[in-house]
Amino acid sequence: DAGVIQSPRHEVTEMGQEVTLRCKPISGHDYLFWYRQTMMRGLELLIYFNNNVPIDDSGMPEDRFSAKMPNASFSTLKIQPSEPRDSAVYFCASAVRAGRADTQYFGPGTRLTVL
């Protein structure tokens, strides 16, 4: 099992540029989550999908952020335009189910630096 795959692992960009982060969940997992990790706010949920449909995007910070899941094996998180305060590690996670007792499996993360 390859686990959750994220790309790129590191991204350095300049303020105002568009950034696209990618995620491939574990095959057979119906749920996909995007998290952001910063020193100030810790780990926080941005959005999650069930069967490719966004269920809760209340954690998305603002309209500059958007996420899509065109099929069961691929999701993107896009920031346009990017700002220095978006610098963080972005994690993707997937799960078979999303009940209170179910395990989420995390990818290695994408470290984003916006200059």
Place this chain on the structure above:
Amino acid sequence: AQSVTQLDSHVSVSEGTPVLLRCNYSSSYSPSLFWYVQHPNKGLQLLLKYTSAATLVKGINGFEAEFKKSETSFHLTKPSAHMSDAAEYFCVVTIGSSNTGKLIFGQGTTLQVKP
């Protein structure tokens, strides 16, 4: 409202000595609780989880945690620390009464293991 508090931001132990990482939770429902570990530049890995079955939960790499409802605690322990245990550890609680998939992360505890 659900929340989780990790009582120590940094713990330092010597190799071969016991490890104790403290976590207190607050939950309106019977909680599900997790401990995740994050090694430098890696994703989060599940150590163990409590889901209202046995109160003493055994996880990977010799770690275990005990759910104590009266103390609202879920402390992580290991009898003998190994150098490879040096990492960041997160106590996590799920929120909501049903299938919401939302995890609330503690701020993390950095474990340092000295030779």
